[in-house]
Amino acid sequence: MNKFGFQISTTRSIDLDTADLTAAERLLEAEPSLKACIGCGGCTATCTAAEFVDFNIRRMHTAFVRGQQEGLREQLNRCMLCGKCLLVCPRGVHTRSVIMVMRKELTPEEK
């Protein structure tokens, strides 16, 4: 467990040429405000759920936009939609909407 809110990242690479970015495109189309994100991490710092558990909005939507969606679905369900992130965002990103669109995108088809 990362008790200090940070950990040393392991080396990894993202090949944007082979990544499937269709879901990411749909997300940016549904919630264009996400394009304004400067990655300041204010949303993550204030998050209600993150006080209890590993829940990093910035990391999740960054991964999603790069086509790395494994394991995100279970994580996203930890959100309580309380809206604090929305109010602290200096760029007016609709973080709640971003989370809801990601959840919808990650829901398997048969449901």
Add this chain to the structure above:
Amino acid sequence: MFSLFVIPFCLGVLALLVVSILKYRRWISQFDKLQQMLVRKGLLSWKILGAAWEAFREGLLHWRITKHHFLLGYMHRSLAFGWFLLIVVGAVQASLAYPNGHLPYVAIFFNFFEPRSETIVHFPQAQFYANLMDALLLYVLSGLILAMFKKVWSRPMGMRRTTKHNLTDRVAKAALWCIFPLRLMAEAHTSAIYGGGGFLVNVLGELIASTRLDHPILEYQWWLCYSLALGTFFTLMPFTRYMHIFTEVFLIYFRKLGLRENNVRTGYTKFEMSACSRCGLCIDGCPINDPLGISNTQGVYLMQAVRNKDLFRRAEKMADQCLVCHRCSVDCPVGIDLEAIRRQVRINSRKKTDTASGYDYLKTVRPFHALGRVAYFGGCMSHLTPGITESMERIFQASGTQYWYMDKDKTICCGRPLLQQGFESQARELRRKNTQLIKESGATLLVTSCPICYQSFTKEYNLPIEVMHHTQFIEQLLLSGKLRLQPQNQLRVTYHDPCELGRGSGIYDVPRRVLSHAAQLLPTRHEREQSLCCGFNLGNAVLSSEQQTQVRERARQNLLEPHPDMIATACPMCKKAFTHGTDTPVRDIAEIIADAIMEKPLHTT
């Protein structure tokens, strides 16, 4: 007594009766278990008297609309109450003329069958009744003229925007508008040939006689047209907005029996949707209509889209646009629970999303032992406005209240934001956890600083202890003398009614009374029920931040109009919204009170 022209009318009435009985039977069978139980238990209770009075007051006199705008109320009243009296007095007139009984349609076409009723020996009051019927017809016609005027120019009738109706509604409306002039013309032609009629019909009859158009064939055609208009209207009625005339009566009765909306669509919802008269009073006040100019998603259009299965995708979009400020529920003259219907649509549209719970991490949260203490729940938002929570702690300490700040370090959201977005099962999970924590702590009172949480705790939870918003709690402290305030310089403030506290929970006076202990309250143009939303309500997740800012600006202008020293509110969300872009300080009531008990302000940012 029979003439062929009565057939369209009789068929229309028959169709209306059959279709409405079938519809109502189906909707009643779609009630859920609780609703069925409530109807069975209260079917013949004294509540029927209260329901009858309300049905008379709202269905016929249109009291609420009259309070909204006098002329608009007069228009609805003259059409509804006037027509009702026309039917009742007509029935009395016919039964006096034919003491041995008559077929129902005779009362409707009385003048045709009995043009000179004053000659009937046992009916000496005939002339009085003829005049009375003419007066009533004139009353209805005056409303009709106003309705036509409203179609061209609605503003003097108290409506900036009116509803755009669909085709069937428009045809039915045309038929309805024809009924009364046709009746007048038919009666006048009869009077032109045979004499008789009251002050209006008789004069018009003489006029027609003078133009030599008084032929029985023409007379018959006018009566036929009248019957056709009635028949068309009655046949279309169950498929148009005019069904609200009957449904509203049932709805009022069911509401008196205690039936309410819940999170799934039931037969009761069908009654609510049918009781919507599509008057469009929900449009003008809506904060996304004014100032944002989105005028096609309000309650009236949502209901239209929900009723129509093909438009369901649009209904989902409409429901998402809403700020959940409760304004339309307050403005609706029928009292339809529009918020609940929107929530049902949202819950339904989330079925395509994975709503599995991810809250296993809450299992580790253990309750605190706070036996007999006051539990204080700041709420998520209050953690962004530490001035509020610090002030509350100061107030607890100054009044010697034993308290337990249950979400000092970590908050478990109350669940209302999730429910508003349609994530019903997840919201239930959060409620269960919070309920467990509160119950096991042994606290005797729950005080919250956030009106969103307050509404959730009072309406969506079933807690064994009393729940108070902090303004209510502070008032209690002030009244009991536990909290004493220093004499203050007169601070001039305007108060912003938060949607969730005011319209949502009906708390308008408590915050004002508390404020008056420490400040001078200035009135604003839009307050109480008409208060403007701050635009940042969590109920909405689709408006852009520019749009939210526009909504806020309108509310802010309203608050700044009397040039106050400070804007006061009672919601961390509203405070946060107004703080951006205002030089005038924005403070919560808790902060203003905490400042008044101290020498120096506690939290100056």
